[in-house]
Structure formats: C-alpha cells, structure tokens
Amino acid sequence: MRISLPWSRNSSRDVDAEYDEGAVVISERKHEAAGLKAVGVALQRDIASMGPMRTAASLLRLNQRKGFDCPGCAWPEEHGGRKPAEFCENGAKAVAEEATKRVVTPEFFARHSVADLGGRSEYWLSQQGRLTHPMVLRPGEQHYQPIDWDDAFDLIATHLRSLGSPHEAAFYTSGRTSNEAAFLYQLLVRSFGTNNLPDCSNMCHESSGTALVDTIGIGKGSVTVDDLTQADLIIVAGQNPGTNHPRMLSVLEKAKENGAKIIAVNPLPEAGLLRFKDPKKVHGVVGHGVSIADEFVQIRLGGDMALFAGLGRLLLEADDRAPGTVVDRDFIAAHCANFAEYEAHARAVDLEAVYEATGIDAAQLQRVADMMVSSQRTIACWAMGLTQHRHAVATISEVVNVLLMRGMVGKPGAGLCPVRGHSNVQGDRTMGIWEKMPESFLAALDARFGIVSPREHGFDTVDAIRAMRDGRVKAFVGMGGNFVAASPDTAVTEAALRNCALTVQVSTKLNRSHVVHGRTALILPSLGRTDRDVQNGRKQVVSVEDSMSMVHLSRGSLRPPSVEVRSEVAIVCGLARALFGPDHQVPWASFTSDYDTIRDAIAAVVPGCADYNARVRRPDGFQLPHPPRDRREFRTSTGKANFTVSPLQWVSVPQGRLILQTLRSHDQYNTTIYGLDDRYRGVKGGRRVVFCNRADIARFGLTAGDRVDLVSEFTDSEGRLQERRAEDFVVVEYQTPVGNAAAYYPETNPLVPLDSVADRSNTPVSKAVVIRLERRS
Ligand SMILES: Nc1nc2c(c(=O)[nH]1)N[C@H]1C(S)=C(S)[C@@H](COP(=O)(O)OP(=O)(O)OC[C@H]3O[C@@H](n4cnc5c(=O)[nH]c(N)nc54)[C@H](O)[C@@H]3O)O[C@H]1N2
Ligand SMILES: Nc1nc2c(c(=O)[nH]1)N[C@H]1C(S)=C(S)[C@@H](COP(=O)(O)OP(=O)(O)OC[C@H]3O[C@@H](n4cnc5c(=O)[nH]c(N)nc54)[C@H](O)[C@@H]3O)O[C@H]1N2
Ligand SMILES: [Mo]
Numbered sequence: 001m002r003i004s005l006p007w008s009r010n011s012s013r014d015v016d017a018e019y020d021e022g023a024v025v026i027s028e029r030k031h032e033a034a035g036l037k038a039v040g041v042a043l044q045r046d047i048a049s050m051g052p053m054r055t056a057a058s059l060l061r062l063n064q065r066k067g068f069d070c071p072g073c074a075w076p077e078e079h080g081g082r083k084p085a086e087f088c089e090n091g092a093k094a095v096a097e098e099a100t101k102r103v104v105t106p107e108f109f110a111r112h113s114v115a116d117l118g119g120r121s122e123y124w125l126s127q128q129g130r131l132t133h134p135m136v137l138r139p140g141e142q143h144y145q146p147i148d149w150d151d152a153f154d155l156i157a158t159h160l161r162s163l164g165s166p167h168e169a170a171f172y173t174s175g176r177t178s179n180e181a182a183f184l185y186q187l188l189v190r191s192f193g194t195n196n197l198p199d200c201s202n203m204c205h206e207s208s209g210t211a212l213v214d215t216i217g218i219g220k221g222s223v224t225v226d227d228l229t230q231a232d233l234i235i236v237a238g239q240n241p242g243t244n245h246p247r248m249l250s251v252l253e254k255a256k257e258n259g260a261k262i263i264a265v266n267p268l269p270e271a272g273l274l275r276f277k278d279p280k281k282v283h284g285v286v287g288h289g290v291s292i293a294d295e296f297v298q299i300r301l302g303g304d305m306a307l308f309a310g311l312g313r314l315l316l317e318a319d320d321r322a323p324g325t326v327v328d329r330d331f332i333a334a335h336c337a338n339f340a341e342y343e344a345h346a347r348a349v350d351l352e353a354v355y356e357a358t359g360i361d362a363a364q365l366q367r368v369a370d371m372m373v374s375s376q377r378t379i380a381c382w383a384m385g386l387t388q389h390r391h392a393v394a395t396i397s398e399v400v401n402v403l404l405m406r407g408m409v410g411k412p413g414a415g416l417c418p419v420r421g422h423s424n425v426q427g428d429r430t431m432g433i434w435e436k437m438p439e440s441f442l443a444a445l446d447a448r449f450g451i452v453s454p455r456e457h458g459f460d461t462v463d464a465i466r467a468m469r470d471g472r473v474k475a476f477v478g479m480g481g482n483f484v485a486a487s488p489d490t491a492v493t494e495a496a497l498r499n500c501a502l503t504v505q506v507s508t509k510l511n512r513s514h515v516v517h518g519r520t521a522l523i524l525p526s527l528g529r530t531d532r533d534v535q536n537g538r539k540q541v542v543s544v545e546d547s548m549s550m551v552h553l554s555r556g557s558l559r560p561p562s563v564e565v566r567s568e569v570a571i572v573c574g575l576a577r578a579l580f581g582p583d584h585q586v587p588w589a590s591f592t593s594d595y596d597t598i599r600d601a602i603a604a605v606v607p608g609c610a611d612y613n614a615r616v617r618r619p620d621g622f623q624l625p626h627p628p629r630d631r632r633e634f635r636t637s638t639g640k641a642n643f644t645v646s647p648l649q650w651v652s653v654p655q656g657r658l659i660l661q662t663l664r665s666h667d668q669y670n671t672t673i674y675g676l677d678d679r680y681r682g683v684k685g686g687r688r689v690v691f692c693n694r695a696d697i698a699r700f701g702l703t704a705g706d707r708v709d710l711v712s713e714f715t716d717s718e719g720r721l722q723e724r725r726a727e728d729f730v731v732v733e734y735q736t737p738v739g740n741a742a743a744y745y746p747e748t749n750p751l752v753p754l755d756s757v758a759d760r761s762n763t764p765v766s767k768a769v770v771i772r773l774e775r776r777s
Contacts (some may be wrong), residue, residue, distance in 0.1 A: 197435050224623075
C-alpha cells in the first residue's frame, strides 16, 4: 500500500491508495485489544491526514463537554465529568477520515470521468478526501461538473415535482445525521407527501427494535453505563467491541473490577473479547492487560436462539431444584404476560437440538446457566451477530425471555443493551426517520406545522431497492451513507439506482454511490461533525442521542474543507424552499439561521423532548424517558412485558457448503475503508480474504493461501436456485467453527440476496449466506 499525502488543500494530485490483492500478509492473530500500539496507530493516521495542528485541535475536543460527539460509534461517554482522552483508536481514525486536509475539488472531477471513478476501489474513493463543491452529472455526460447551490436545489425540486406521485421518491438516511437535520429532513419528506424514509437502521438494529417493541414496548435498550458498571453478569453476544465499540471495553473492565463476570458469545475469538489493555492505565501499557471474558461461548453462526432457549429450560429446572431462587415470580406476576405459555414451551426445548445448533456441549451450557442463576444483576448486550439473521427477531425475543424470567429489566445493574452502530442512528429514529412512525408522532407534526403527513407506511431499505428496480421509485435522495455499497445484492442495487431518473447524495466523502447513479446525479457536499458550522454570523451547535438514550450537544470547531460546503440543516432547508416556495407554512429560512428554533419545534413534536434547548445544554445533556427502565412500565399490546414463544430455528450447513458471515475489519468504518490492516485478526495488505476452519479447508481439498471464488446459493420463493459470485478471495485458516466462514463487508455484499431477509424486520441476512468455494484456476 502506498499513500502519498498532499498536505495542502488542493487536489492537484490524487491520493494513491491502491493495493495488490496478491500481497495479503497473514500473521498470528492478536490475543488482546487496544493498548499503546492502538494509540500509536491512531495518532499516526491522524497526523498523516490532518497534520499535527488539526490532530491536536480535534482529539482534544473529541467527546468532551464543549467538543464534538465522536462520529465513530454510538457508545456513550461516561458521566460525571469526562476523561481527558474519551476516545479510542477507531474514534480517532473516524475523526481523521472526516477532518482530513485532502480534498476532492471540481478539478478532481474534471480529471476523472465517472467511468474512471467507477473502476476504482471503495478504498481509493474514500481516501481522496473531502468533497468541496456541489456537482452535477447531466444525462449522457461523462464528468461531474460544478453547479451553484440554488441551481442544484431547483434541479432537484423540478424532478421531484414532475413525479407522478410523492411515493415515486425515496429519501435514505445514514446514522451520522444530527437530530436537527434529521428532524427537518423527515419534515421535508412528509410535507412532500411520502413516508419513504429508508435508513441504515433497516440493515442494522431493526430486528432489535422489532423484538423490543413487541416485548417491552420500546425499541431502545434499557440500561445506562452506570448499570453496566453495577452489573454482576454481562453477556456480550454477536458483537466485536474491540473493533467497533472500543470504549465499551473500559466499561467492561470497570465492571470486572467491581466483580462482574463476562460471557462472550461469538463464533470468532475476537481480540477485545478475550483480553484488553486499557491505554489509559499502567497495566494497559505494559503486560497483557486484563482478560475480559470469563466464559467464551464459541457458537455456530445463527445458534443464539437455541442458546437462549436452552438456557431458558435450564433456568426453569434450576428453579425446580430451589424454588423461588431463579424465577422472579413477583416480577412476572406484576409486570409480565404470557409466562405460562413460555414456560410450557421452554420446558420442552430439545437440548440435543441446542447442542447441534450452537456447537457447544452440555457442560458449557450448564456453566453458563449456573452463572446466570448466581447473578443478581444481569445485562445482555448484542449487535449485528444477532440482528442480521433470518430468525433475528425471534433470537432477540429469546434473550428478552430469559432476562424477564429473572426480573432483570427495570432495576439497577440489569437490562437489555442493543449496542447501536452509527453515532446518531438512535437519534435519527427518535426524530422521525422511519418509514412507519406511529400516528401520535405524525399527528403532533401536523399540529405543529399545519401539514398533512401521509399515513400509509413507506419503503424501508429492501423495499426501496425493489421499488427502484421495478421503476416504482424514480428519484433517490441519500442524506449521508453509501447506499449502493452498504445495501445487499450489489448487482441488483446498482441496477436499481441506475434505473432512477435522479439520484442525489448529500455526502462528506466520495463513495460508490456517486459513481453508480441515476440519469441525472448530484453530489451535495456537507459539513461533518468536526466542522465549524456558522449560520448568519453565529456558530451553531447540533445534538445527538447515544445508544443509551442520552441526548447531548456536539460542537464542531475545525475549518470546513471549503466555503462552499453547507450544513445538512442548510441543505435540507435550501431544498425545501426550492420545492415548496417561499410561502410554505414551515419556516425553513429561520430554521437555517438559528438551530435553536429547530430544537423548539423538536420540543413540541418529539415525545420526551420538552424544553429541549435548555436540557440539551446541561453539562451532560439529558436522558430520554424509557418506561421499562424508569418505572417498569411496559406499553405493549397487553400493557405488560410479553414473554414470547417461537419455534426453535437455527442455521444448518448444507452438504459441501459453508455459512458465511460478512463483518467489519479493524480498519474500516462500514463502507469507508481506513486502511488494510485488520491487526487483531492478523490480516494485512488486502481485504479479499475468507476465514475458514482448518477442517473445512482440508475437506474441500484446499490449502491456506489458495485463491477461490465465493459462490452464494439461494433458493427463491418459487424454488429456483440462484447463484451469485464474488471473485478472487484468499483462503485464511482461522478459528471459526467448522462449517462457518467469515469475510469482509462490503466486498461480500454481492453475495447477499435481496430477498434473504429477517422475518418481520426485513433486515438483510448478512450473517448467514450459504456459499461454496470454487478454486480459481
Ligand atoms: N471502527 C468501526 N466502528 C464501528 C463500525 C465500523 O465499521 N468500524 N460500524 C458501526 C456500525 S454501523 C455498527 S452496526 C456496529 C457493528 O458492530 P458489530 O456488530 O460488532 O460488527 P460486525 O463486524 O458486523 O461484527 C459482528 C460480530 O458478531 C459476530 N457474529 C456473527 N454472527 C454471529 C452469530 O450468529 N452469533 C453470534 N453470537 N455472533 C456472531 C462476529 O463474529 C463479530 O464478532 O459498529 C459500529 N462501529
Ligand atoms: N454485508 C453487510 N452489509 C451491511 C452490514 C454488514 O454487516 N454486512 N452492515 C449494515 C449496517 S449495520 C449499516 S449501519 C449499513 C451502513 O450503511 P451507510 O450508513 O449507508 O454506510 P456508511 O459506509 O456508514 O456511509 C459512509 C458515507 O457516509 C458519508 N458521510 C459520513 N459522514 C457524514 C456526515 O456527517 N454527513 C453526511 N451527509 N454524510 C456523511 C460519506 O460520504 C461516506 O462515504 O451497512 C449495512 N450493510
Ligand atoms: Mo449499523
């Protein structure tokens, strides 16, 4: 890999960031995460991309009370005064990506045709730097050209107005958008007349939301950081915090210091789950750090529902042996519904099926059950390893069952903790980015603004792709994100976008969604979290919500990449004025000039946000209400917390095939590739690798280092076998369960069939793709 660094703010040179896939270097995987090395890597990257001054200016303000919220993950800051270094290696990399001095200017686009850019890797695109000017690609042209903001807004408005119906447009959101911008964006979309608001959450924690709304009446987690430090047992299932939520490791370490036990449930021995070196502590600087997991459950892909169902049975049996000590009958009587059905079902769980589904033995299942039995305060954390399966909603419901059985919701040190991904994905939902917001929200929105929001549900991500593919949606607007690369079934999604008359991307950096486009395409460059936002001569602040429902301010302070770049708020308001004219009943102009006025509107419309301007300015912001956590109140169909019963499901491995999970390396942020060093897994220099168990490699007559194509097999609803292919991956021997493989996203997205989705949440099944390996000749 060679990266040359133009430190001046021009793009007279491209950043040379190509790599040769033949050069993948495999070394031993790491057994511990973080430590000084991590800090060194982060600083090196930051200084390379921002220069020393911007590095100091940005890292000193990262996650501080008067600073900006980390654009990395949604893990909360700790309360009671933040620490001087409230960031992690990957947070620092996320900042470097955004605050880079490299720029993509109109000259860059003059140099590179769209066809040329289309041939570049996602890595190359993301390394070119920040977008500086609004650009347009007109039908039949080869190059994006600069366009004035007003002309850009008029062009979009003209297209949108010419549609046969507002439902022929889809408005995507990625999860970095601030609360203020998200609120205005959904207001624009609903004023226009559609609920077509697909978002990244549809591919992420939608399964968690679906399961939690049914069972506890609210789609958000019920714990705080304080709860985690008070817990005596924490289960971390389907999550790789060492890479994706590194600051969570400090909290887990603190919990351990307070006596907590930790159970890690994962097919892979992820470095951060096993050992952790806190770079802020002496033991993290020297030595091997602390071991995190007390019990490592190396589960088969998709085996978690069986695990929690099996635990349910063992917990009931433990209660039989010592009645009243395991099952919290008082809690169940006072707060739960459907326990009798659940109990009957759980007692009949076939433990042989559990062993087969999970790949663990009776002794380990019993050990885990015993740990749960002796716990007074249990928390279950999870992420994509649970949400991106066909039976994800049922799996998460099974996690809820065992916690409810033990009365572990709505008391200190206990609860449910879906660990969100994008830094403001939870806030965006709170602000109304959802294709099926409840009537109460729409009514409040209408009352405040005198609009009539449409009531029919809109398209989520998968349905939006289907609609574009079939010509039912003709215009696509993306508020951040990289829809083309992040979505499943790349070939289908690309064709869907190309089928649109108009595609608009509001972006900070170049990505694949700019080069796979509709007949007319626009790139609108926006400010990011780290940038200073001045409107009307006054510095503006925005707000965000973390994974634990804390809402707080974020103040960017760095010089933006160019004077042409606009804030997301200004972009939404500019488009709205072009679309609705100056006399629209929504005061778009005043929203842009003073974000306090947006917050006043949020206070009036969004539940739990009364007095938003004042409360968000408190030192640590404020916490949104969560009835189960606050009062053990469950606003479900029954008015109680619901136990649920679902037939046991797991993923079996067809003969001669593997089940592939698609996951993140340590050196990427979703589709943005930071670099080619998956340090903890010991893979360097390339990303087209497939991690396989030694026995599978031998069984297929392969050798580690062989090059293979991955061919996915999917039987559609009419019983036809579909094949999809991703070419040229290097086989890497790894400690994954037999029959299970892993490879990086987004390179493997071409293999995920659009119709392979989770029941009820419609989330693409990114963690269980049936594949075969074909040796390349
Ligand atoms: N640095 C960095 N930080 C990020 C991101 C990033 O790309 N880079 N992305 C952000 C986003 S949007 C999100 S959603 C989160 C994602 O955070 P994670 O959910 O940690 O992300 P993945 O890499 O998809 O990892 C899934 C983990 O689940 C395990 N797993 C896979 N299938 C199963 C299964 O069937 N059962 C169990 N028990 N485990 C399984 C995998 O081995 C892996 O450890 O991170 C956020 N933070
Ligand atoms: N196969 C497979 N597919 C997956 C997943 C998986 O595990 N496996 N994970 C899924 C998950 S969990 C998620 S969340 C999605 C992620 O899907 P997305 O959120 O759509 O993708 P990102 O890669 O996070 O988007 C990166 C782009 O966002 C833009 N951007 C960054 N910051 C800002 C900002 O502040 N404002 C604006 N306007 N733009 C900004 C930049 O231009 C950058 O190129 O992918 C999903 N897809
Ligand atoms: Mo995500």
